[in-house]
Amino acid sequence: xxxxxxxxxxxxxxxxxxxxxxxxxxxxxxxxxxxxxxxxxxxxxxxxxxxxxxxxxxxxxxxxxxxxxxxxxxxxxxxxxxxxxxxxxxxxxxxxxxxxxxxxxxxxxxxxxxxxxxxxxxxxxxxxxxxxxxxxxx
Amino acid sequence: xxxxxxxxxxxxxxxxxxxxxxxxxxxxxxxxxxxxxxxxxxxxxxxxxxxxxxxxxxxxxxxxxxxxxxxxxxxxxxxxxxxxxxxxxxxxxxxxxxxxxxxxxxxxxxxxxxxxxxxxxxxxxxxxxxxxxxxxxxxxxxxxxxxxxxxxxxxxxxxxxxxxxxxxxxxxxxxxxxxxxxxxxxxxxxxxxxxxxxxxxxxxxxxxxxxxxxxxxxxxxxxxxxxxxxxxxxxxxxxxxxxxxxxxxxxxxxxxxxxxxxxxxxxxxxxxxxxxxxxxxxxxxxxxxxxxx
Numbered sequence: 365x366x367x368x369x370x371x372x373x374x375x376x377x378x379x380x381x382x383x384x385x386x387x388x389x390x391x392x393x394x395x396x397x398x399x400x401x402x403x404x405x406x407x408x409x410x411x412x413x414x415x416x417x418x419x420x421x422x423x424x425x426x427x428x429x430x431x432x433x434x435x436x437x438x439x440x441x442x443x444x445x446x447x448x449x450x451x452x453x454x455x456x457x458x459x460x461x462x463x464x465x466x467x468x469x470x471x472x473x474x475x476x477x478x479x480x481x482x483x484x485x486x487x488x489x490x491x492x493x494x495x496x497x498x499x500x501x502x
Numbered sequence: 503x504x505x506x507x508x509x510x511x512x513x514x515x516x517x518x519x520x521x522x523x524x525x526x527x528x529x530x531x532x533x534x535x536x537x538x539x540x541x542x543x544x545x546x547x548x549x550x551x552x553x554x555x556x557x558x559x560x561x562x563x564x565x566x567x568x569x570x571x572x573x574x575x576x577x578x579x580x581x582x583x584x585x586x587x588x589x590x591x592x593x594x595x596x597x598x599x600x601x602x603x604x605x606x607x608x609x610x611x612x613x614x615x616x617x618x619x620x621x622x623x624x625x626x627x628x629x630x631x632x633x634x635x636x637x638x639x640x641x642x643x644x645x646x647x648x649x650x651x652x653x654x655x656x657x658x659x660x661x662x663x664x665x666x667x668x669x670x671x672x673x674x675x676x677x678x679x680x681x682x683x684x685x686x687x688x689x690x691x692x693x694x695x696x697x698x699x700x701x702x703x704x705x706x707x708x709x710x711x712x713x714x715x716x717x718x719x720x721x722x723x724x725x726x727x728x729x730x731x732x733x734x735x736x737x738x739x740x741x742x743x744x745x746x747x748x749x750x751x752x753x754x755x756x757x758x759x760x761x762x763x764x765x766x767x768x769x770x771x772x773x774x775x776x777x778x779x780x781x782x783x784x785x786x787x788x789x790x791x792x793x794x795x
Contacts, residue, residue, distance in 0.1 A: 370600040372614045376607045403552040411614045488602035492634040
């Protein structure tokens, strides 16, 4: 599971209103390189919960990758930054798309329910008594 | 063979041996790839070369996701069957996988996805496979959470196999209740085998200006073709008594006249509508042979 996916996940355990960001506990990670695409990152940046992403990179063992408070937009999309080794955009790309969490746990911030990650696949299945019977969004 | 939906719940039906078929059977792989291509076409993503973040509901072994990857998109897939996901891991698919049940609602933050596809999955929601399952609640949870996680103006294309018209109506009505606009696009409606239904939904905008047309549905319907030969078969429509000793006059007439060019052209049109490969009509089509032949 990439950290981008982690950033988009929410828990839908019964009685939970927001359910994100899920706390990440990492036991094992792997790195898989993918091509950098600035346009994709530009499009995806507004959707990202930056604090959750920063927490996730720290949990995965790369606390130096990103700025803690907010995305440094000017620095990220500066002309030619994509070609510079170690630039902000390269680090963001690395954090979002190249770090894969292989083993670990996700913990729901509201209910404390934990979801195990095995072989890179989080198990989000709920028990029968955790399913929302009356849907909160309808 | 009956449809998988009537055999067992998905997490049990798609066991290791069933999941194995999705890497070994070239027929399954080809069909899945063709449907995913069509779904992506119906998704009508803006053609600006920017990769999108897509959701694949019921991704299984990641065959549909492979099509998304080929087009350069990033995707997240979810499936309820561990065996299918194991196959997907083996195939080293590019997208991220989640073990999740769509009927419990998709666990995603609001407005993060640029589109969603689903290949042959949503019909499972109409089944109650466990005592705790209530199809209506599951459909509501699914469409509600799907609507929530899609960005404004994003589309979802869900290919499904409905048992009957009622089931299609149920799926559409729950989608509409969740706030989606759209409808069902049917490819090859005249063929029992090649017929594929797609639920094409948009989120946030009032309606899809014009629902894309299904393949093979242009022109008239099959049934109206049957009326074309009304003039010839008028005699047959007269009311008669059909006793035991009815003469077989009608058959004889058919034999004498042969089937003729009209009949042939009509049949070819019919086959074309079913999506078969049919040679083009030329001046040689249905031409009589010379007597010496």
